[in-house]
Amino acid sequence: MDLRINPENEALIEKAGELARDVLARYADECDQEQRFPRESFDALIREGFTRLTLPESYGGRALWRDPVCYTMVFHELSKGCTNTAMTLHMHSSILYFLLTLSDEEQKDRFAEAAQNGAIFGSHAGEAASSPQWNRTITTRARKDGEEYVINGQKYFCSMAGEADHYVLWCLLEDVEELQAGLRWAVLDKNLAGITIPSRWDAFAMRGTASHALAYENVRVPARNIVGTGEGILQPDFVPRFGLGYAAVYLGAGAASLDWIVDYALKRKLLPDNVPIASYPAIQRQIGEMKIAYETALIMIQKAAWVLETRGAEKAIPFINEAKYTASEAAASMTEKALKIAGGPGLLNDKPLQRFHRDARAALVMPPSTEKCLQMASNYVLSQNEAKSIF
Numbered sequence: 001m002d003l004r005i006n007p008e009n010e011a012l013i014e015k016a017g018e019l020a021r022d023v024l025a026r027y028a029d030e031c032d033q034e035q036r037f038p039r040e041s042f043d044a045l046i047r048e049g050f051t052r053l054t055l056p057e058s059y060g061g062r063a064l065w066r067d068p069v070c071y072t073m074v075f076h077e078l079s080k081g082c083t084n085t086a087m088t089l090h091m092h093s094s095i096l097y098f099l100l101t102l103s104d105e106e107q108k109d110r111f112a113e114a115a116q117n118g119a120i121f122g123s124h125a126g127e128a129a130s131s132p133q134w135n136r137t138i139t140t141r142a143r144k145d146g147e148e149y150v151i152n153g154q155k156y157f158c159s160m161a162g163e164a165d166h167y168v169l170w171c172l173l174e175d176v177e178e179l180q181a182g183l184r185w186a187v188l189d190k191n192l193a194g195i196t197i198p199s200r201w202d203a204f205a206m207r208g209t210a211s212h213a214l215a216y217e218n219v220r221v222p223a224r225n226i227v228g229t230g231e232g233i234l235q236p237d238f239v240p241r242f243g244l245g246y247a248a249v250y251l252g253a254g255a256a257s258l259d260w261i262v263d264y265a266l267k268r269k270l271l272p273d274n275v276p277i278a279s280y281p282a283i284q285r286q287i288g289e290m291k292i293a294y295e296t297a298l299i300m301i302q303k304a305a306w307v308l309e310t311r312g313a314e315k316a317i318p319f320i321n322e323a324k325y326t327a328s329e330a331a332a333s334m335t336e337k338a339l340k341i342a343g344g345p346g347l348l349n350d351k352p353l354q355r356f357h358r359d360a361r362a363a364l365v366m367p368p369s370t371e372k373c374l375q376m377a378s379n380y381v382l383s384q385n386e387a388k389s390i391f
């Protein structure tokens, strides 16, 4: 496995770490407490070119889909400052890459130019009536009417609702039931008539993601904003990349809790010993467990990214699922251990440990959920053995 990253991309990872410390971390607590989108952090990311990571170079971007190891490390670094910002930026970056891949030349120019000028794209597939990761059903419909499509449907868990400039809506053509045949992306301006927010995001984790529900009632979108075919959208190179990025992002909450608790344990002294709590073997043991969980998850993410780069998406899928599982479990257990080490003070809202822990809980259900990852891992190994027994 060759994890070398070229010097330019190394510098990008360093810059991500700097932005995380200097900007994202500054707003993370406030956005969590006020349950608001980290607009200031996004403004800085736009200024520094981080919303153009997956744009082709010809549009001022970094074409970072070519280097998945660097991509995941950039998002991991950003997440150490604010998991919410990193997660939503990853959504934007992924859907932008997918969208431009399936767009025709005219669409590509329009969407890429918008992104070049700082536009943010959300991606909304989730629906209350169906679990997309399991059932792969979409009830949002697009009906052709002359040169327009008319969209009707309800989405939920729509990150960046009201905050992104464009929503990439996963919908089915009217009268087609098969996703492979009828799935399309409708690219909507967020201000189009007929789009409303029927209920606002009110969650105990990832509170800054503005993941409100969205309703679409007879929303009219020009035909030139319909992108892709079912087969194209469902190709293995797309959806699994969401999962790989989530693994890197959520592990960032674990890494932030490790950094924070090590600093705390080295400073916190109790009488009568008057030595740092880091000198107690029980505390050292827990820090050791956190570090090993972290390194295990990190190398699995990097391996999955390396397989994606060198052997393609289809081969990478099992590794991505396993990395997502390991990173989610590591983030959840690391943030819990950090709370235990801190003792009572860890519960206080003026310390970030409770936020890291709450955000890490979302990793377990974020698609592919830990249950889904386990099932995919099991399916993979069973099918491999089946294949072996046939030959």
Ligand SMILES: Cc1cc2nc3c(=O)[nH]c(=O)nc-3n(C[C@H](O)[C@H](O)[C@H](O)COP(=O)(O)OP(=O)(O)OC[C@H]3O[C@@H](n4cnc5c(N)ncnc54)[C@H](O)[C@@H]3O)c2cc1C
Pocket (backbone or CB within 6 Å): 091, 122, 123, 124, 125, 126, 127, 130, 131, 132, 133, 134, 135, 156, 157, 158, 159, 160, 205, 206, 209, 211, 362, 365, 366, 367, 369, 371
């Ligand atoms: C913070 C956050 C932000 C998100 N943002 C977005 C976004 O911007 N865009 C977007 O499209 N989606 C987004 N998602 C939503 C996501 O896509 C899911 O739609 C959402 O998590 C609900 O689906 P679910 O499977 O978790 O739960 P449900 O659909 O309510 O399912 C309930 C439970 O049943 C399980 N289940 C369902 N079917 C099966 C089965 N066949 N076998 C075994 N178990 C099953 C599920 O895993 C789950 O545990 C976001 C999620 C989170 C947590």
